Amino acid sequence: MAEDNILLQMKHIHKKFPGVYALKDVNFELRAGEVHALLGENGAGKSTLIKCLAGIYIPEEGEVIVKGNSHIMQNVADSQAHGISVIHQELCLVPYLSIAENMFLGRERNVAGFIKRGQEAEEAKKMLARLGLDFDPNTLIQDLSIAQQQMVEIAKALSVKADILVMDEPTASLTDKETEVLFETMRQLKAEGIGIIYISHRMSELFEITDRVTIMRDGQYVGTVNTRETTRDQLIAMMVGRELTQLYFKDEVKPGEVVLEVKDLVSPPFVNGVSFAVRAGEIVGMSGLVGAGRSETSHCIFGIDNRYTGEILIDGKPVHIRSVRDAMKNGIALVPENRKEEGLVLINSVGYNLTLTVLHEIFRGRPLGNPKKENETIAQYIHELAIKTPTAEQLAENLSGGNQQKIVIAKWLATKPKLLILDEPTRGVDVGARAEIYGFMNELAKQGVAILMISSDLPEILNMSDRVLVMHEGKVTANLSKNELSQELIMRYATGGGTANVA
Amino acid sequence: MSPENNIKAQNGIVRYLKDNMGTLIGLFAMCVVLSFTTNGVFYSQRNLINVLRQVSSNACLAFGMTFAIITGGIDLSVGSILALSGTLSAGLIVHSGFSVPGAVATAIIIGTCLGLFNGFMIAKTTIPPFIVTLAMMQIARGAAYIYSNGQPIRAMINEYQIIGTGYLGPIPLPVIYMLVFLIACVILLSKTRFGRHVYAVGGNDKAAIFSGVNVARTKMLVYTMSGFLAAFTGVVLCARMASGQPTAGQSFEMDAIAATVLGGTSMSGGVGKIGSTMIGVLIIGVLNNGLNLLGLNSFWQQIAKGIVILLAVYVDMLKKRRK
Numbered sequence: 001m002a003e004d005n006i007l008l009q010m011k012h013i014h015k016k017f018p019g020v021y022a023l024k025d026v027n028f029e030l031r032a033g034e035v036h037a038l039l040g041e042n043g044a045g046k047s048t049l050i051k052c053l054a055g056i057y058i059p060e061e062g063e064v065i066v067k068g069n070s071h072i073m074q075n076v077a078d079s080q081a082h083g084i085s086v087i088h089q090e091l092c093l094v095p096y097l098s099i100a101e102n103m104f105l106g107r108e109r110n111v112a113g114f115i116k117r118g119q120e121a122e123e124a125k126k127m128l129a130r131l132g133l134d135f136d137p138n139t140l141i142q143d144l145s146i147a148q149q150q151m152v153e154i155a156k157a158l159s160v161k162a163d164i165l166v167m168d169e170p171t172a173s174l175t176d177k178e179t180e181v182l183f184e185t186m187r188q189l190k191a192e193g194i195g196i197i198y199i200s201h202r203m204s205e206l207f208e209i210t211d212r213v214t215i216m217r218d219g220q221y222v223g224t225v226n227t228r229e230t231t232r233d234q235l236i237a238m239m240v241g242r243e244l245t246q247l248y249f250k251d252e253v254k255p256g257e258v259v260l261e262v263k264d265l266v267s268p269p270f271v272n273g274v275s276f277a278v279r280a281g282e283i284v285g286m287s288g289l290v291g292a293g294r295s296e297t298s299h300c301i302f303g304i305d306n307r308y309t310g311e312i313l314i315d316g317k318p319v320h321i322r323s324v325r326d327a328m329k330n331g332i333a334l335v336p337e338n339r340k341e342e343g344l345v346l347i348n349s350v351g352y353n354l355t356l357t358v359l360h361e362i363f364r365g366r367p368l369g370n371p372k373k374e375n376e377t378i379a380q381y382i383h384e385l386a387i388k389t390p391t392a393e394q395l396a397e398n399l400s401g402g403n404q405q406k407i408v409i410a411k412w413l414a415t416k417p418k419l420l421i422l423d424e425p426t427r428g429v430d431v432g433a434r435a436e437i438y439g440f441m442n443e444l445a446k447q448g449v450a451i452l453m454i455s456s457d458l459p460e461i462l463n464m465s466d467r468v469l470v471m472h473e474g475k476v477t478a479n480l481s482k483n484e485l486s487q488e489l490i491m492r493y494a495t496g497g498g499t500a501n502v503a
Numbered sequence: 504m505s506p507e508n509n510i511k512a513q514n515g516i517v518r519y520l521k522d523n524m525g526t527l528i529g530l531f532a533m534c535v536v537l538s539f540t541t542n543g544v545f546y547s548q549r550n551l552i553n554v555l556r557q558v559s560s561n562a563c564l565a566f567g568m569t570f571a572i573i574t575g576g577i578d579l580s581v582g583s584i585l586a587l588s589g590t591l592s593a594g595l596i597v598h599s600g601f602s603v604p605g606a607v608a609t610a611i612i613i614g615t616c617l618g619l620f621n622g623f624m625i626a627k628t629t630i631p632p633f634i635v636t637l638a639m640m641q642i643a644r645g646a647a648y649i650y651s652n653g654q655p656i657r658a659m660i661n662e663y664q665i666i667g668t669g670y671l672g673p674i675p676l677p678v679i680y681m682l683v684f685l686i687a688c689v690i691l692l693s694k695t696r697f698g699r700h701v702y703a704v705g706g707n708d709k710a711a712i713f714s715g716v717n718v719a720r721t722k723m724l725v726y727t728m729s730g731f732l733a734a735f736t737g738v739v740l741c742a743r744m745a746s747g748q749p750t751a752g753q754s755f756e757m758d759a760i761a762a763t764v765l766g767g768t769s770m771s772g773g774v775g776k777i778g779s780t781m782i783g784v785l786i787i788g789v790l791n792n793g794l795n796l797l798g799l800n801s802f803w804q805q806i807a808k809g810i811v812i813l814l815a816v817y818v819d820m821l822k823k824r825r826k
Binding site: 302304323324325328334341346347348356360367369 | 690694695696699700702703706707709710711712713714715716717773774
């Protein structure tokens, strides 16, 4: 290992929290011109390690050596001064400011305090061009899509002359084409000698873009491997600490009666005449591109959107659903797309979140509630879904993504639904928890629950669905049975029935 | 958040002491200092009961305020609703020939309805609570002046005055009201379904909607309750003074907010406890009383209050950051 091109070394890093996760003796190394992936389940300590690098946390023990100097980052500015730039998973842009204004936030190009707008716009345009983006730098951030905002974030990070770049799940909201553009940029940056720390759950991306992979588990360093010399299975085994023989669990279930039937659902602009049915014991996948109207359709069925027209039938009977309570009374549950925004009260406890949907049962006939029943419910679901938390009192925000998702699923299972709608059930969820979630879905289907699974993850759709509905521009464009499923076919219908090899 | 969520249940009192360590130590320290500097006057039973009576109005307003702030809102109109209901109660007896119970009930109902109106506007439009209650603050104050013609309405009627001046044993009635509301609000917030919903609305209103919580109804109830508490306090205050004062309760909303914040309630919502707010109320009360006993004029009291608020919230933030 040539010492001269090592940009960064983190040695024996320890970080303790009163909460759940910590770092125990973690090592990491980054060379100039390499893309080094940090891999691990959610909660493995990747983000904590990055925060120790970015000066957000200060490790209790250990050494950080940046370009030969041993220095523990004291704050974010300190870290930036050492050429470290972090693109966080959550976007950190001010929506009401323009692209250029965001890029120069805190280091405005100015003369005696007056901003040189022209110069900022010009420089911003150059930086965007470096990423192959042709955006007007005066566009407001709020007018950009999430993916476009992500690209601006990357351009911003690059603009501070960083030679160590950290990307935390940068592709989570990017399309394949945008991801390709991003990778092209990363290759270019590599050639310039920049070291990139790359965090992603997408295994295929690791093999496409990274040189080395460091695996972490439960706050500990597991090992570092050369990407070219490893396999997907080996990485997964290192991540979960055991051989994960199978990710998807799906047994054949003979579908029962129709549980949900939807006729001519219309709610402009995203839902333009949707009709379909889901049977008991059936897992129906719903595929389509972002903006195809999948989540919006589920919001009609779940009563969040109450301005729709059309008919919803449960067990063959027309029902009136204009609120979430109406939906719940009809045995419908929805695990929403975005667990942090729609699924959880993050600043409250695990137990609180678990029972939020069944308060009417806990408080039925008892104005002061039934603590015994409540504790039993909480304990039951923490156990059944194997939610990793020290106590039920732990705040939801301190749990890993996978465990948070399990809380959201649990709180809806507690309502004993007939129809379970899962919107992106494994987005941002680590491999171990994913396998568990698929296991729950399989189990529920066997118990006769009808499941509608909205997902943008094609392998998930292909492996877990009995049947797949494809949506495009607010309409169901295909209803594909299991034996005719293929990635190409789904993509063809998802893009409006064009050529088959869009994907 | 609430104790019954803990599988390994932690003792409620231990938890309360632990959560409020900082403010409790501050309160205790103030009491110790005052007992020395006032030669024991502070610790006389008379004075302690006096302190409790003095804080009772702010306490009642602060309880309502705590609910509002936990939902992520605020209620600026409490001082004005207090004034309107107070003047109404006196005026209805003196000018309109209402019986005392009739006048009191009517005044409280009208104040409560203004709270309901606040809640309705906040829940059904997207106007922020700050704006809605700021408007109501102006409207109710104006209405109090118009109704009373800008003059105090004297109501020297024993049956009316007793509401504010009466005693139950050695304890003044306003203190009794405060204790009743304290217990009721603690139970309401920590033990009931409504309380859970209040935390959900402030913690993440979107998640609350997706969980089937009736967010609009929860907000309406919270502001209605705050209006009720303000109206009730207004009647008690005016009864005590035997006079419907349209100027009563000026800037009381600020004291209520101060007490709530001192108690550790987060202005961004989702976090807070009635029991902690009560400590905040007591800190402000003891501070006022102590500085009075020491002969400092009220202008200095305001400065002291400001410093204490800054200090307390800063300490609280340090504590949270260490977590």
